[in-house]
Amino acid sequence: MAFSTPAQNPRGEASSTRSTATDPGYRPGPEPIPTATSLSCMSAPRVVSVAPASPAQRAGLQVGDELLSVDGRVPRDVIEYRLLVDDADPELEVRRGHEDLTVLLAKEAGELAGIEVSSALFDRVRTCDNHCEFCFIYQLPKGMRRSLYVKDDDYRLSFLYGNFTTLTRFTELDLERVLAERLSPLFVSIHSTDPVLRARMLRNPRGATSLRWLRALLDGGIEVHGQIVVCPQVNDGPALETTLAGIVDEYPELATAACVPLGVSAHTTEPAMRPHTAAEAAAVIDTVEEWQSICLEALGRRLVYAADEYYLLAERPFPAAEAYDGFPQHENGIGMARAFEAAFGGDRSSAYGVRPGFFAAVDGAPAGGYRAPRTTASSAGEAAPAPRAPVVVITGEYGAAVLGPLLGWSDARLLPVRNDFFGGNIAVTGLLTGTDVARALATEPPGARYLLPDVCLSEGRFLDGVVVDDLPRPVEVIPTDGHSLRLALRGSCR
Numbered sequence: 192m193a194f195s196t197p198a199q200n201p202r203g204e205a206s207s208t209r210s211t212a213t214d215p216g217y218r219p220g221p222e223p224i225p226t227a228t229s230l231s232c233m234s235a236p237r238v239v240s241v242a243p244a245s246p247a248q249r250a251g252l253q254v255g256d257e258l259l260s261v262d263g264r265v266p267r268d269v270i271e272y273r274l275l276v277d278d279a280d281p282e283l284e285v286r287r288g289h290e291d292l293t294v295l296l297a298k299e300a301g302e303l304a305g306i307e308v309s310s311a312l313f314d315r316v317r318t319c320d321n322h323c324e325f326c327f328i329y330q331l332p333k334g335m336r337r338s339l340y341v342k343d344d345d346y347r348l349s350f351l352y353g354n355f356t357t358l359t360r361f362t363e364l365d366l367e368r369v370l371a372e373r374l375s376p377l378f379v380s381i382h383s384t385d386p387v388l389r390a391r392m393l394r395n396p397r398g399a400t401s402l403r404w405l406r407a408l409l410d411g412g413i414e415v416h417g418q419i420v421v422c423p424q425v426n427d428g429p430a431l432e433t434t435l436a437g438i439v440d441e442y443p444e445l446a447t448a449a450c451v452p453l454g455v456s457a458h459t460t461e462p463a464m465r466p467h468t469a470a471e472a473a474a475v476i477d478t479v480e481e482w483q484s485i486c487l488e489a490l491g492r493r494l495v496y497a498a499d500e501y502y503l504l505a506e507r508p509f510p511a512a513e514a515y516d517g518f519p520q521h522e523n524g525i526g527m528a529r530a531f532e533a534a535f536g537g538d539r540s541s542a543y544g545v546r547p548g549f550f551a552a553v554d555g556a557p558a559g560g561y562r563a564p565r566t567t568a569s570s571a572g573e574a575a576p577a578p579r580a581p582v583v584v585i586t587g588e589y590g591a592a593v594l595g596p597l598l599g600w601s602d603a604r605l606l607p608v609r610n611d612f613f614g615g616n617i618a619v620t621g622l623l624t625g626t627d628v629a630r631a632l633a634t635e636p637p638g639a640r641y642l643l644p645d646v647c648l649s650e651g652r653f654l655d656g657v658v659v660d661d662l663p664r665p666v667e668v669i670p671t672d673g674h675s676l677r678l679a680l681r682g683s684c685r
């Protein structure tokens with residue numbers, strides 16, 4: 192399932208963060224790795240940067256080199272590549288222009304090679320064969336970047352970026368690899384444990400059976416986080432009760448299960464898909480909290496959580512920060528408001544922001560991609576305002592509901608931006624487009640400090656391709672966490 196970050200995401204595609212780069216169990220598996228001649232659909236990764244004083248630089252590797260193989264093996268993705276170059280003194284086959292070279296990297300086992308490559312997957316991304324009614328990709332307006340329309344359902348992207356996978360395209364070989372290489376944690380879309388309902392929701396008969404892979408992953412000791420995209424009158428009410436009972440009964444080892452509302456944009460063509468009412472949101476909260484009590488008693492942990500959006504919709508207070516058990520699904524919008532509040536109040540350990548995920552620590556991982564770094568740039572166009580200028584915090588409509596009570600002590604003002612680009616019930620800050628932000632800023636006075644959370648951007652661009660320099664006022668891009676906002680309000684960025 193494609194797309195950016197989940198809390199800002201429409202449901203059905205999501206991300207989360209992991210820190211398994213140093214997992215001691217992360218080792219090459221026994222599965223045969225293809226040779227240089229055995230794969231015709233591979234696209235050799237290109238070197239995009241070489242770290243100074245690294246083994247790669249000492250060996251003369253250059254930006255633009257194509258990596259054909261490592262020790263005679265062709266890695267299919269950055270995970271495999273990392274495993275291969277982790278060995279001592281790997282031998283690289285490299286194409287430079289029209290010339291093929293052999294490069295020996297003199298390095299210790301486990302020492303970083305110092306190479307950054309251009310992509311995460313060197314073979315094809317595995318695309319999704321479902322046709323979910325609630326899929327947000329079908330609800331995107333035309334004319335956006337092509338990559339945003341890709342429906343991926345690839346366990347590797349689940350491991351690397353936290354994208355949720357339905358497992359409908361998962362295979363025995365995939366299972367062997369996940370278990371052998373300890374690709375953990377993974378993120379699985381459950382939606383329903385009733386096979387008939389799950390197949391109906393995914394519009395795919397394999398949806399009825401693919402949760403057998405979830406059982407196998409859990410049996411293999413893989414940490415799995417689940418999500419249930421709740422659609423009114425489809426899998427809420429008694430169906431949600433059945434699903435949560437099914438999870439406790441069949442998948443009690445599941446690390447967490449997040450209940451999140453579907454996103455409905457103005458471009459949906461599915462007449463049965465609609466946003467939750469406030470009463471329906473309250474009913475989801477009641478069900479989740481009832482099952483938290485059951486799980487605490489039966490399993491000693493809550494297991495299931497409701498997305499912040501439900502509390503906003505139902506106009507109920509968020510649970511206490513402790514009730515989120517360390518915010519394991521923070522990026523899926525579970526406890527984000529409480530974490531933000533805690534960080535804003537001085538608890539730096541809760542300043543999660545938008546985390547770069549596994550790739551941040553992986554030698555060889557591309558800088559771009561689904562979890563591309565945000566920008567810290569400030570837009571140009573007019574002189575930067577004085578540090579003591581009035582502060583205006585740009586946010587989505589949900590963000591305004593969370594930030595409003597926090598900003599009472601300061602002179603800062605909120606600028607809630609309505610999401611006209613997507614329309615519907617899309618109100619999260621991370622799905623704000625440059626077009627909507629520009630419209631809101633156009634009527635704002637010059638001379639203020641406009642703070643823009645970096646969750647709106649990927650590699651410096653909004654979802655609609657607009658860059659901050661295109662905005663009618665200069666903005667300061669700040670990390671999306673409470674600690675950073677507090678510092679920015681003081682005029683400091685550290």
Ligand code: SF4
Pocket residue numbers: 192193202203204319320321322323325326327328342343344357393
């Ligand atoms: S069709 Fe369903 S599984 Fe596929 S990307 Fe869309 S929401 Fe995800």
